[in-house]
Amino acid sequence: MSTVPTSSVATTSSAPTTSADVAVVGLGAWGSQALWRLAARGIDVVGVEQHAVGHALGSTHGTTRLFRELCLEHPGLTPIAGRARELWRDLEAATGTELLTLTGGVMAGPSAGRVVSGVLDAARAAGTAVETIGAPDARDRFPVLHALPEDHVAVLDPAAGLARPEAGVRASVDAARTAGARVVRARVEAIDEARAGVVVRLGGGGTLTVRQVVVAAGAWTDRLVDLPLRPRRVPMFWFTGRDPAALAPGGILDVGRFPVIIRELDDGRCVWGHGAQLPGTDGGFAVKLGLDDDGTDALGFSDADPDRLDRSIDLGRDAAALADAVAHAYPDVDPSPVSGVACMYTRSADQQFHVGRLPGRERLVVAAGDSGHGHKHAPAIGELLAQEVAGASPFADTTFMRADR
Numbered sequence: 001m002s003t004v005p006t007s008s009v010a011t012t013s014s015a016p017t018t019s020a021d022v023a024v025v026g027l028g029a030w031g032s033q034a035l036w037r038l039a040a041r042g043i044d045v046v047g048v049e050q051h052a053v054g055h056a057l058g059s060t061h062g063t064t065r066l067f068r069e070l071c072l073e074h075p076g077l078t079p080i081a082g083r084a085r086e087l088w089r090d091l092e093a094a095t096g097t098e099l100l101t102l103t104g105g106v107m108a109g110p111s112a113g114r115v116v117s118g119v120l121d122a123a124r125a126a127g128t129a130v131e132t133i134g135a136p137d138a139r140d141r142f143p144v145l146h147a148l149p150e151d152h153v154a155v156l157d158p159a160a161g162l163a164r165p166e167a168g169v170r171a172s173v174d175a176a177r178t179a180g181a182r183v184v185r186a187r188v189e190a191i192d193e194a195r196a197g198v199v200v201r202l203g204g205g206g207t208l209t210v211r212q213v214v215v216a217a218g219a220w221t222d223r224l225v226d227l228p229l230r231p232r233r234v235p236m237f238w239f240t241g242r243d244p245a246a247l248a249p250g251g252i253l254d255v256g257r258f259p260v261i262i263r264e265l266d267d268g269r270c271v272w273g274h275g276a277q278l279p280g281t282d283g284g285f286a287v288k289l290g291l292d293d294d295g296t297d298a299l300g301f302s303d304a305d306p307d308r309l310d311r312s313i314d315l316g317r318d319a320a321a322l323a324d325a326v327a328h329a330y331p332d333v334d335p336s337p338v339s340g341v342a343c344m345y346t347r348s349a350d351q352q353f354h355v356g357r358l359p360g361r362e363r364l365v366v367a368a369g370d371s372g373h374g375h376k377h378a379p380a381i382g383e384l385l386a387q388e389v390a391g392a393s394p395f396a397d398t399t400f401m402r403a404d405r
């Protein structure tokens with residue numbers, strides 16, 4: 001195994017002690033992929049995770065995430081999503097796991113709204129030709145959109161689909177282990193930079209002394225490094241049809257006819273989601289829909305302490321704003337959800353990620369501030385982190401997501 005320059009070895013009296021060249025703190029969506037990409041480069045790396053691999057206590061659970069290649073959040077994300085798609089496929093091949101199912105995507109709303117103009121900006125920047133259709137055509141091709149107002153339009157993203165969060169974490173950790181990475185279950189209490197190396201202090205008293213640390217701690221990141229982040233409680237919900245037959249294969253709410261859709265309403269609320277998956281597939285047989293967090297409490301979301309997150313779900317209270325939006329956007333869906341689970345976004349001030357080195361902490365590389373749109377990019381973020389650690393040039397321009405901006 002090749003290494004980056006060698007670390008010093010940790011010493012403690014009784015608690016677990018491990019040495020490596022690089023430590024990855026947090027094995028959620030981003031950290032697990034960093035572990036894989038670092039190990040794939042032959043770097044001696046250890047991942048440290050406070051919970052079981054693939055757990056449901058952070059931001060990476062709930063069986064599906066939307067994958068979109070034309071990213072309305074920033075035009076610079078399109079090449080990152082493209083590289084992520086390639087790496088999701090590589091990971092599928094390496095582990096024999098289905099991680100990405102392309103359904104095609106429909107981004108619909110007012111033509112001057114955030115969704116449509118954001119996707120068109122992304123397509124222009126990428127030089128990608130896209131199909132934009134008017135409401136009558138959209139209603140015809142996607143009957144689930146029959147309430148789309150006459151003056152709305154839809155942009156099609158054929159490379160959109162569904163990614164699988166828990167399976168993705170497990171697969172990347174498996175692939176990393178196969179490539180030589182080790183995994184320690186412990187809570188990192190502090191990261192101290194010393195002359196001999198970076199000392200990662202574990203709960204229970206163990207330490208790990210390494211040359212560099214990747215911090216990918218999701219909603220817990222600001223416990224370890226100083227970044228302007230706001231963890232938010234953002235639950236997700238599943239729905240059935242007003243007519244149960246609508247959910248059946250070929251029905252109007254089946255994922256084959258209700259692909260990945262983001263619908264912006266006239267009041268600016270954005271409903272994201274997809275139709276029911278086939279029975280027996282990971283995720284079950286229900287429509288998944290949610291509202292994007294606007295940073296206020298008006299939509300049922302709130303600032304959160306990740307160690308004290310309210311994980312109970314009140315389907316009426318927590319989904320009140322969503323139920324109202326669903327009733328407007330999708331009249332075939334019963335707007336009372338049948339199930340929900342608490343999850344977290346970690347909002348950055350401008351809703352772009354923070355990826356890279358922090359000034360004054362040059363041996364730390366961070367990936368944080370997912371702002372609710374980070375899963376699709378996870379393998380590519382892992383690749384960028386591995387490139388930064390190895391001193392290689394990034395595969396894409398990441399200026400807009402610099403950690404120290």
Ligand SMILES: Cc1cc2nc3c(=O)[nH]c(=O)nc-3n(C[C@H](O)[C@H](O)[C@H](O)COP(=O)(O)OP(=O)(O)OC[C@H]3O[C@@H](n4cnc5c(N)ncnc54)[C@H](O)[C@@H]3O)c2cc1C
Nearest residue numbers: 026028029030050058059066188218220343370374375376
């Ligand atoms: C409701 C909802 C819907 C979403 N929909 C989409 C979508 O459709 N498409 C999309 O691309 N993205 C979506 N996202 C966002 C996406 O899920 C996140 O961007 C992604 O999961 C973030 O991963 P992460 O690695 O930053 O965080 P996490 O997965 O939470 O990973 C952080 C890890 O660090 C560990 N950790 C933290 N502190 C320590 C410590 N001190 N010691 C050891 N371990 C530690 C945690 O236990 C955790 O495992 C959605 C998010 C939510 C909540």
